[in-house]
Amino acid sequence: MSIAQPHADQFSRPQVLSLAAAISCVVTVGIGLSLSIPLLSFALDAKGASRTLIGLNTAMPGVATLVCAPFISGWARRFGMAQTLAAAILVAAVSLLAFNAVTPIWAWFPIRFALGAALTVLFVLSEYWINAAAPEKRRGLVLGVYATALSLGFALGPLVLGLLGTTGWPPYLAGAAILLLSGIPIAIAGGRAPPIEDKPSAGFLSFFWLVPSATLAALVFGAAETSSIALLPLYGTAIGLETSAAIGLVSAFVLGNVLFQIPMGIIADRTDRRLVLLFCGMSGVIGMSALTLATLPPAGIYILLMILGGLVAGLYTVGLAHLGSRFRGADLAQANAAFVVFYSVGLIIGPPLGGAGMDLWPPHGLPATLAAMFLIYVAVVAARMARRG
Numbered sequence: 001m002s003i004a005q006p007h008a009d010q011f012s013r014p015q016v017l018s019l020a021a022a023i024s025c026v027v028t029v030g031i032g033l034s035l036s037i038p039l040l041s042f043a044l045d046a047k048g049a050s051r052t053l054i055g056l057n058t059a060m061p062g063v064a065t066l067v068c069a070p071f072i073s074g075w076a077r078r079f080g081m082a083q084t085l086a087a088a089i090l091v092a093a094v095s096l097l098a099f100n101a102v103t104p105i106w107a108w109f110p111i112r113f114a115l116g117a118a119l120t121v122l123f124v125l126s127e128y129w130i131n132a133a134a135p136e137k138r139r140g141l142v143l144g145v146y147a148t149a150l151s152l153g154f155a156l157g158p159l160v161l162g163l164l165g166t167t168g169w170p171p172y173l174a175g176a177a178i179l180l181l182s183g184i185p186i187a188i189a190g191g192r193a194p195p196i197e198d199k200p201s202a203g204f205l206s207f208f209w210l211v212p213s214a215t216l217a218a219l220v221f222g223a224a225e226t227s228s229i230a231l232l233p234l235y236g237t238a239i240g241l242e243t244s245a246a247i248g249l250v251s252a253f254v255l256g257n258v259l260f261q262i263p264m265g266i267i268a269d270r271t272d273r274r275l276v277l278l279f280c281g282m283s284g285v286i287g288m289s290a291l292t293l294a295t296l297p298p299a300g301i302y303i304l305l306m307i308l309g310g311l312v313a314g315l316y317t318v319g320l321a322h323l324g325s326r327f328r329g330a331d332l333a334q335a336n337a338a339f340v341v342f343y344s345v346g347l348i349i350g351p352p353l354g355g356a357g358m359d360l361w362p363p364h365g366l367p368a369t370l371a372a373m374f375l376i377y378v379a380v381v382a383a384r385m386a387r388r389g
Contacts, residue, residue, distance in 0.1 A: 018189055022130045024185040029122050031157045035160050038161060061119060077197065093180050095111050124340050127320060128336045130142060134324060139321045143265050143318075144268075148258055148261045196329060213277050213319070214322045220284075223349055224370050226350040229250050234246075245298060288368070292367045292371060320336070354366045
């Protein structure tokens with residue numbers, strides 16, 4: 001197993017240029033992705049697709065992640081980092097244009113799979129690039145900047161869609177153009193991309209168990225993030241909030257994600273990252289339990305969700321930093337792919353579990369279910385730390 005060796009503590013100019021290219025690429029991809037998700041839902045609805053069919057089509061990128069992730073480091077090793085990223089950008093842009101050119105709904109499933117596979121490649125290799133290029137003692141800060149920038153990118157996509165509308169070619173052309181723009185920093189700094197020259201020293205599935213503090217953090221955050229965005233408005237109306245105020249609960253949760261990641265990354269650089277992950281998990285247990293058991297005024301709920309959104313999102317940021325401190329080369333790329341797979345599993349299982357919780361214990365089943373997820377994660381991390389010292 002290739003374990004990471006210490007980097008220099010300061011940023012060199014080539015490192016700054018390399019990191020800027022990778023972060024710019026993935027943030028631009030985030031804009032295109034957040035534009036495409038609601039756009040395709042509206043388009044399917046206009047075609048007369050049922051809500052179930054729309055949900056199944058939206059799940060195809062998750063399926064693509066599970067299928068393709070184990071092979072990504074091998075593709076990058078064989079064809080080169082910059083070339084693999086460029087091919088993924090081209091496939092994503094062409095796939096997005098194909099949606100408006102292809103009429104049958106059944107054909108949207110393989111197209112959505114291709115789009116999801118391309119985006120998986122972009123996220124896995126960009127995050128690997130960022131992790132590999134970051135100085136060891138500044139890795140948390142770098143990943144905090146990345147997470148903050150990515151969140152802002154996701155926020156911009158719907159704004160672009162709001163300006164262009166959801167019908168005709170303009171939104172599809174804009175989305176494809178934005179995705180192609182992400183190739184510019186890759187073309188400029190592709191020579192600075194950290195290469196993957198060797199094969200992983202362990203099988204893909206091994207990385208799930210080598211760093212459970214990180215991989216399970218991705219799963220729990222994916223489940224918490226998706227179920228919160230999907231179900232918090234319903235939770236808000238169930239506890240008596242007006243519809244607009246209930247939607248504002250999601251905004252508060254996402255705002256915390258934007259505000260907290262750089263501070264969380266700095267803290268992770270100055271202490272044992274496993275302790276930071278444990279703290280993030282405990283914050284989820286306590287915060288979601290407070291929503292379940294305490295009667296809070298609306299302002300208190302907003303503040304609590306903003307703090308929770310930031311601390312819980314630290315599971316992703318600090319989890320990535322933990323991977324970067326453990327592995328190098330092909331092992332880091334493979335570990336990052338496993339991390340993304342676990343995050344995708346969280347996206348898939350989170351909303352159904354949260355919804356079932358709301359059905360079993362209205363209206364507090366959602367925070368109770370999330371509190372239970374965080375508690376399981378805390379127990380696993382604590383047991384792992386106790387065993388390894």
